[in-house]
Amino acid sequence: MNMPLKIENLKIxxxxxxxxxxxxxxxxxxxxxxxxxxxxxxxxxxxxxRSVLKMFPEGAVVDGRISLTGDNxxxxxxxxxxxxxxxxxxMVFQEPSTALNPVFTIGWQIGEGLKAHGMRDPRERRxxxxxxxxxxxxPDPETRVDCYPHQLSGGQKQRVVxxxxxxxxxxxxxxxxxxxxxxxxxxxxxxxxxxxxxDELGSSILIITHNLGVVADLADxxxxxxxxxxxxxxxxxxxxxxxxxxYTRRLLAAVPRLGQGTAxxxxxxxxxxxxxxxxxxxxxxxxxxxxPVPAVKSVSFDIAAGEVLGxxxxxxxxxxxxxxxxxxxxxxxxxxxxxxxxxxxxVKGESLRQLRRRVGFVFQDPASSFNRFMTVFDCIGEPLRVxxxxxxxxxxxxxxxxxxxxxxxxxxxATRYPGExxxxxxxxxxxxxxxxxxxxxxxxxxPTSALDVSIQAKVLELFRALQKELGxxxxxxxxxxxxxxxxxxxxxxxxxxxxxxxxxxxxxxSSPSDDYTRLLxxxxxxxxxxxxxxxxxxxxxxx
Amino acid sequence: MLxxxxxxxxxxxxVLLVVSVIIFSLAYLTPGDPARTTLGPEALEVDVQNLRxxxxxxxxxxxxxxxxxLNAIHGDLGTSYFLNMSVxxxxxxxxxxxxxxxxxxxxxxxxxxxxxxxxxxxxxxSIFDRGVAGFTLIGLxxxxxxxxxxxxxxFSVWLHWLPVAGYRNPFSDPWNGMRYLILxxxxxxxxxxxxxxRTVRASVLDVLKSEYVDAARSRGVxxxxxxxxxxxxxxxxxxxxxxxxxxxxxxxxxxxxESIFNIPGIGSLLVNAIExxxxxxxxxxxxxxxxxxLGLNLLVDLLYGLIxxxxxxxxxxxx
Numbered sequence: 001m002n003m004p005l006k007i008e009n010l011k012i013x014x015x016x017x018x019x020x021x022x023x024x025x026x027x028x029x030x031x032x033x034x035x036x037x038x039x040x041x042x043x044x045x046x047x048x049x050r051s052v053l054k055m056f057p058e059g060a061v062v063d064g065r066i067s068l069t070g071d072n073x074x075x076x077x078x079x080x081x082x083x084x085x086x087x088x089x090x091m092v093f094q095e096p097s098t099a100l101n102p103v104f105t106i107g108w109q110i111g112e113g114l115k116a117h118g119m120r121d122p123r124e125r126r127x128x129x130x131x132x133x134x135x136x137x138x139p140d141p142e143t144r145v146d147c148y149p150h151q152l153s154g155g156q157k158q159r160v161v162x163x164x165x166x167x168x169x170x171x172x173x174x175x176x177x178x179x180x181x182x183x184x185x186x187x188x189x190x191x192x193x194x195x196x197x198x199d200e201l202g203s204s205i206l207i208i209t210h211n212l213g214v215v216a217d218l219a220d221x222x223x224x225x226x227x228x229x230x231x232x233x234x235x236x237x238x239x240x241x242x243x244x245x246x247y248t249r250r251l252l253a254a255v256p257r258l259g260q261g262t263a264x265x266x267x268x269x270x271x272x273x274x275x276x277x278x279x280x281x282x283x284x285x286x287x288x289x290x291x292p293v294p295a296v297k298s299v300s301f302d303i304a305a306g307e308v309l310g311x312x313x314x315x316x317x318x319x320x321x322x323x324x325x326x327x328x329x330x331x332x333x334x335x336x337x338x339x340x341x342x343x344x345x346x347v348k349g350e351s352l353r354q355l356r357r358r359v360g361f362v363f364q365d366p367a368s369s370f371n372r373f374m375t376v377f378d379c380i381g382e383p384l385r386v387x388x389x390x391x392x393x394x395x396x397x398x399x400x401x402x403x404x405x406x407x408x409x410x411x412x413x414a415t416r417y418p419g420e421x422x423x424x425x426x427x428x429x430x431x432x433x434x435x436x437x438x439x440x441x442x443x444x445x446x447p448t449s450a451l452d453v454s455i456q457a458k459v460l461e462l463f464r465a466l467q468k469e470l471g472x473x474x475x476x477x478x479x480x481x482x483x484x485x486x487x488x489x490x491x492x493x494x495x496x497x498x499x500x501x502x503x504x505x506x507x508x509x510s511s512p513s514d515d516y517t518r519l520l521x522x523x524x525x526x527x528x529x530x531x532x533x534x535x536x537x538x539x540x541x542x543x
Numbered sequence: 544m545l546x547x548x549x550x551x552x553x554x555x556x557x558v559l560l561v562v563s564v565i566i567f568s569l570a571y572l573t574p575g576d577p578a579r580t581t582l583g584p585e586a587l588e589v590d591v592q593n594l595r596x597x598x599x600x601x602x603x604x605x606x607x608x609x610x611x612x613l614n615a616i617h618g619d620l621g622t623s624y625f626l627n628m629s630v631x632x633x634x635x636x637x638x639x640x641x642x643x644x645x646x647x648x649x650x651x652x653x654x655x656x657x658x659x660x661x662x663x664x665x666x667x668x669s670i671f672d673r674g675v676a677g678f679t680l681i682g683l684x685x686x687x688x689x690x691x692x693x694x695x696x697x698f699s700v701w702l703h704w705l706p707v708a709g710y711r712n713p714f715s716d717p718w719n720g721m722r723y724l725i726l727x728x729x730x731x732x733x734x735x736x737x738x739x740x741r742t743v744r745a746s747v748l749d750v751l752k753s754e755y756v757d758a759a760r761s762r763g764v765x766x767x768x769x770x771x772x773x774x775x776x777x778x779x780x781x782x783x784x785x786x787x788x789x790x791x792x793x794x795x796x797x798x799x800x801e802s803i804f805n806i807p808g809i810g811s812l813l814v815n816a817i818e819x820x821x822x823x824x825x826x827x828x829x830x831x832x833x834x835x836x837l838g839l840n841l842l843v844d845l846l847y848g849l850i851x852x853x854x855x856x857x858x859x860x861x862x
């Protein structure tokens with residue numbers, strides 16, 4: 001049988017062999033097959049995928065053989081390469097907003113690929129672009145073809161990227177984390193679209209992902225990569241039911257799953273309330289002459305001492321805006337937000353400082369929330385310094401070291417710089433910084449969404465242990481239902497700035513009362529191929 | 544696009560207002576009495592006072608300012624104390640050579656810098672790139688007056704190809720007009736060519752790293768087209784900013800070149816006005832240059848809108 005794609009003994013290294021990113025990888029993609037390449041960041045999965053089109057980062061040394069529809073990619077001439085790219089294999093990128101050029105219309109960009117492969121007539125190109133947009137379910141393609149990328153939603157942009165990949169009906173589609181940047185409800189649609197590409201066009205798909213739910217939903221076969229090697233390759237049902245490699249087992253165990261009975265009942269006493277939002281409204285000032293649209297409208301909730309409230313919602317739901325309002329980073333424009341009994345709209349100056357002292361904040365992206373010219377010691381100690389919390393420098397030092405112990409980082413880390421740490425370590429530092437002043441309340445804004453699953457699991461465990469030990473209350477913001485279920489006592493579901501549902505974690509997760517919550521829960525792909533297939537069938541028969 | 548244009552233009556009015564007040568008060572506060580200067584040290588105090596009255600110099604500050612600005616809006620910038628003509632007329636005469644020189648200079652700089660910068664980014668780290676880096680370093684550090692002298696010696700004194708200095712209007716005498724402008728443009732333009740080359744290289748390099756370039760490459764678009772059709776337009780914003788700034792500084796700052804090559808441009812008009820305390824000319828020229836500067840800024844803003852749809856369509860509510 002003639003394989004559309006065959007990778008043999010691929011080795012990729014950097015710095016004259018100092019860093020071996022891909023070590024001896026061999027893979028086969030069969031006609032009409034969806035193969036998932038799974039692994040954590042740095043495992044070499046994206047490099048492997050990009051090598052199919054010979055798109056290497058600078059300084060890569062490559063060895064091995066890649067045969068794409070019979071042609072040897074690594075030895076192809078530039079002309080052959082340009083022909084193979086798009087025609088034999090095409091790529092779908094992770095972040096649709098960066099994969100599209102912002103200054104050209106989407107029609108023009110689709111046309112560029114067609115033009116490169118010999119379609120000379122502009123009218124023909126345009127007609128084909130409209131047709132492709134229709135194929136990927138873009139509404140009103142005749143008009144949308146002249147849109148610029150920023151005029152489309154994230155999901156639509158990803159559909160456009162897929163349309164471009166489909167333009168020349170390539171034998172192989174390489175999808176590099178195609179749904180990572182998208183909301184769960186949008187993700188389901190994109191996965192369906194990819195499945196249709198295979199079913200209707202017969203394309204083979206190599207999908208790169210770290211999300212095992214996506215794998216279970218889509219893939220026929222799975223290859224697991226770890227530190228540049230393929231540690232396991234099996235059919236998707238076999239892999240999930242009886243993983244062989246150690247690493248695969250650990251990976252599967254680390255995936256947070258919905259409805260595993262971990263959801264908590266709400267039994268905290270509501271005598272002392274830490275945070276009260278009453279008909280909260282947050283409107284960002286808009287440009288002159290335009291009616292401002294509120295980012296958050298009439299949201300009411302409260303958080304009792306020692307309680308963790310999870311706020312769930314998709315992008316644009318206003319969940320981060322609420323979190324930022326607690327520490328005064330976004331303006332409360334209506335209703336009231338009372339922190340330790342003080343109305344945030346009226347607190348200013350010294351009393352605001354005193355309030356802030358009692359609140360810790362953990363940011364989403366540990367890579368960008370530290371000053372990279374400050375050592376870990378200074379980063380953690382900064383809140384202590386700013387609030388002049390400790391008088392002697394020996395006390396200061398011992399407090400920082402104690403915090404490092406608390407977040408389970410070795411004390412030697414204190415002298416390092418944030419850039420020298422891994423993502424998980426950095427987020428531990430972020431947690432330590434938030435805890436520095438012994439806050440009674442912590443706002444955690446997507447603290448684990450930038451981390452790999454196995455690292456996420458550890459950070460979440462740490463967060464839970466610390467919360468139990470130190471007893472702080474928390475507002476935990478996340479788009480990931482499974483994560484919130486694990487952490488929170490109560491859960492609130494936000495959409496378009498409105499709170500749709502609020503209840504104990506168990507109640508919201510197992511018997512949601514709102515349709516949107518149900519849709520949200522159902523959209524999360526289950527990391528189990530059989531269960532996911534059943535769920536899909538069920539959803540299909542309903543719609 | 545229309546509302547964008549109006550908004551950008553409207554934003555310039557306060558700037559113009561503040562600048563005009565500053566210009567006026569600078570001249571108002573500068574020591575030295577124009578009436579006394581006009582009449583000379585031998586004049587009688589009575590005559591000086593009379594002249595001050597008739598020139599309106601004894602009126603309060605704001606009265607003088609409003610009289611001046613209202614007239615300026617009508618195109619009347621007053622009469623020069625020394626040139627025997629209206630300020631507007633003087634600016635008209637002197638601006639043309641400067642503008643011609645500036646346009647030629649910027650054209651020269653662009654013809655050099657855009658291909659050099661783009662290709663240097665394309666072949667980053669190559670010998671070509673290093674050569675370009677060397678050229679920009681020399682261009683940036685070499686004083687333009689030294690360069691002009693070298694050029695004059697080479698092309699005029701030895702080779703007799705081009706005139707040493709002077710000015711002919713290229714509109715009435717195209718051949719000679721151009722011959723007179725070439726050396727000043729080369730000596731002035733090299734530094735701008737160097738600056739713009741660096742900007743082009745840096746911003747093209749930035750764009751080439753972005754994923755949409757990779758994405759286009761993955762669809763089989765060839766490298767040349769990637770570079771010139773896809774990347775250059777994205778790299779355009781910083782480049783246009785740089786060009787706008789360069790052009791504006793050329794219009795107002797060609798003084799040195801104008802005096803070396805003896806070109807009767809706006810720079811020499813300004814320098815003479817300062818030396819002679821010719822306040823109406825001084826104020827008029829600075830106000831005029833401010834307008835040119837703001838106009839160029841507006842043009843750059845509009846070009847932004849043309850290049851980047853996100854700027855143009857941001858308030859169209861097309862989401």
